[in-house]
Amino acid sequence: MGRIVELKNVSAGYAGEIVLREVSLVVNDNDFIGIIGPNGGGKTTLLRVILGLVRPYRGSVIFFNGNAHVSGDIIGYLPQISRIDARFPISVTDVVLSGLMSKQGIPGRYSGKQKKLAEELLARMGIYGIRKKVIGELSGGQLQRVYLCRAIISSPRLLMLDEPNTFVDTRFETDFYGILKELNKDMAIIVVSHDVGTITWYVKTIACVNGNLHYHPYSTITQDQLAAYNCPIQIITHGDVPHTVLETHKR
Amino acid sequence: MIEPFLDLLQYRFFTNALLASVFTSISCGIIGTYIVSRRLVFISGGITHASFGGIGIGYFFGFNPLASATLFAVISALGIEFLSKKADVREDSLIGIFWSFGMALGIIFIFMAPGYAPNLMGYLFGSLLTVSHADIGMMAVLTIVVSGFFIIFYKVILFISFDQEYAKTHKAPVQLINYLLISLVAATIVISIRVAGIILVISLLTIPQTIANMFTRKFGNIMVFSVLFAFLGTFAGLMVSYYYNIPSGASIIMSLVFAFVIAKLLSILVTSLRVRTAYLNETGRPNNK
Numbered sequence: 001m002g003r004i005v006e007l008k009n010v011s012a013g014y015a016g017e018i019v020l021r022e023v024s025l026v027v028n029d030n031d032f033i034g035i036i037g038p039n040g041g042g043k044t045t046l047l048r049v050i051l052g053l054v055r056p057y058r059g060s061v062i063f064f065n066g067n068a069h070v071s072g073d074i075i076g077y078l079p080q081i082s083r084i085d086a087r088f089p090i091s092v093t094d095v096v097l098s099g100l101m102s103k104q105g106i107p108g109r110y111s112g113k114q115k116k117l118a119e120e121l122l123a124r125m126g127i128y129g130i131r132k133k134v135i136g137e138l139s140g141g142q143l144q145r146v147y148l149c150r151a152i153i154s155s156p157r158l159l160m161l162d163e164p165n166t167f168v169d170t171r172f173e174t175d176f177y178g179i180l181k182e183l184n185k186d187m188a189i190i191v192v193s194h195d196v197g198t199i200t201w202y203v204k205t206i207a208c209v210n211g212n213l214h215y216h217p218y219s220t221i222t223q224d225q226l227a228a229y230n231c232p233i234q235i236i237t238h239g240d241v242p243h244t245v246l247e248t249h250k251r
Numbered sequence: 252m253i254e255p256f257l258d259l260l261q262y263r264f265f266t267n268a269l270l271a272s273v274f275t276s277i278s279c280g281i282i283g284t285y286i287v288s289r290r291l292v293f294i295s296g297g298i299t300h301a302s303f304g305g306i307g308i309g310y311f312f313g314f315n316p317l318a319s320a321t322l323f324a325v326i327s328a329l330g331i332e333f334l335s336k337k338a339d340v341r342e343d344s345l346i347g348i349f350w351s352f353g354m355a356l357g358i359i360f361i362f363m364a365p366g367y368a369p370n371l372m373g374y375l376f377g378s379l380l381t382v383s384h385a386d387i388g389m390m391a392v393l394t395i396v397v398s399g400f401f402i403i404f405y406k407v408i409l410f411i412s413f414d415q416e417y418a419k420t421h422k423a424p425v426q427l428i429n430y431l432l433i434s435l436v437a438a439t440i441v442i443s444i445r446v447a448g449i450i451l452v453i454s455l456l457t458i459p460q461t462i463a464n465m466f467t468r469k470f471g472n473i474m475v476f477s478v479l480f481a482f483l484g485t486f487a488g489l490m491v492s493y494y495y496n497i498p499s500g501a502s503i504i505m506s507l508v509f510a511f512v513i514a515k516l517l518s519i520l521v522t523s524l525r526v527r528t529a530y531l532n533e534t535g536r537p538n539n540k
Contacts, residue, residue, distance in 0.1 A: 015339075051420045052419075052420065053416060053419055053420065075420065077417065077420050079414075079416065079417065083416070084413075084414055085290075085413070088288055088412070088413050089288055089464070089468050089469055089470045089473055090409060090413050090469070090470055091469055094409065094470075095413070098409075098410040098413065098414070098417070098418075101407070101410055101418060101421040101423055102421040102422055102423070107403045107404060107406075107407075108406070109405075109406065110406070134468040134469060136468065137468075150417075
């Protein structure tokens with residue numbers, strides 16, 4: 001059980017506007033953290049800070065390997081599907097292989113071994129049959145699995161997923177979280193979701209992000225606990241309303 | 252058909268035009284695939300027109316207009332790319348500014364240049380039949396640079412084009428590759444101005460790719476097929492231009508559009524046949540609705 005990454009009093013945002021204030025969080029091996037909170041509350045920004053895509057105004061993000069500080073080259077990332085141009089002419093196998101970019105170096109081609117690894121992953125996700133298709137031909141659920149393959153092909157210590165349930169139907173979703181649970185044996189997982197009802201079934205702990213971060217060290221969260229944090233589950237499940245409710249978090 | 256063509260090959264101007272078509276088709280096929288896949292058609296239009304400023308500067312100071320146009324186009328491309336990231340101005344607005352600024356600058360310099368501006372129409376509308384040896388030399392060098400760059404860095408170009416942010420999380424040199432690629436886009440556009448002219452050159456970078464995209468959907472395949480279609484279109488246009496004495500730029504674009512329409516009809520036919528066969532296989536009877 002080692003420490004993977006620690007955020008110390010991080011404040012971050014875009015174009016001078018602060019989205020995250022004084023956020024601290026420690027992620028350890030085999031954690032499974034669900035991040036919930038209202039739209040615009042900073043869930044995605046938090047992921048982007050950990051990924052190094054957003055530089056914090058203040059505070060620090062430290063990656064660990066044992067006790068040594070290392071640079072953060074250990075993260076698998078599944079972005080929001082809607083952010084990606086689904087009509088780009090690229091095949092499923094190539095998308096998955098792109099997850100090996102940092103291990104492969106800039107020029108050159110992929111080895112047969114790496115291609116085989118990609119195909120094994122696709123088979124494990126039950127989408128081997130579509131490996132030669134281009135991504136424009138896939139359904140939302142298939143696309144989601146392809147991006148998951150890309151995120152885990154480098155065997156990262158930490159996997160981060162941004163709203164993975166947006167385009168997945170209910171039947172797929174059960175499957176999808178089953179896969180995550182399996183992966184969690186090998187890697188820590190952070191999953192961002194607005195759908196508290198579903199993720200509380202799978203995650204080990206919950207972090208509520210709305211400007212600041214409130215960490216709930218429970219495996220599931222009950223109605224009473226949510227009420228105690230002023231974080232009613234019904235309201236969070238239904239989208240845009242909760243802003244005012246979540247702002248009253250007690251730290 | 253073959254014999255008059257062999258006769259044509261004896262003319263220096265014709266072999267020059269043929270060589271220019273081959274080089275332009277290769278670089279436009281490759282660069283155009285990048286442009287279309289990343290939806291960079293508008294910025295490419297902006298760079299094309301901005302390069303007119305360089306042509307005007309060339310006329311005024313007595314340089315080779317294509318050389319100063321290349322320099323001007325590359326600087327405009329890098330300027331748009333850099334300012335849209337750093338200066339907090341929307342990219343499409345910047346493109347509009349560079350587009351018209353370059354044209355205005357070109358008009359002013361050509362107006363101030365002493366005497367009559369020779370070949371001006373050639374730069375605006377293309378004139379494949381008057382390419383010089385120097386032009387062909389520049390085209391050859393660019394074609395080698397573009398193909399070499401895409402062969403060596405194919406994988407990282409593909410991944411950065413597909414998902415920049417993800418590539419950044421892998422510490423890929425996203426910004427550097429973007430700057431290099433937009434410079435190659437600018438250089439390819441300017442070199443192709445000899446073939447199709449400022450006003451028409453965007454078609455060489457989009458129509459072959461659109462045709463290729465009907466038959467294959469993979470980045471690498473689109474490149475290869477685009478080169479092929481670009482050459483077929485240019486060659487057909489060249490022949491029409493020679494025999495009917497029509498400006499070559501326009502006849503090339505007309506051939507490409509013609510090929511596009513034929514290909515579209517063909518692909519509609521193939522799709523409907525495929526659906527019919529699938530229906531037949533499943534139900535055992537023809538689909539009469």
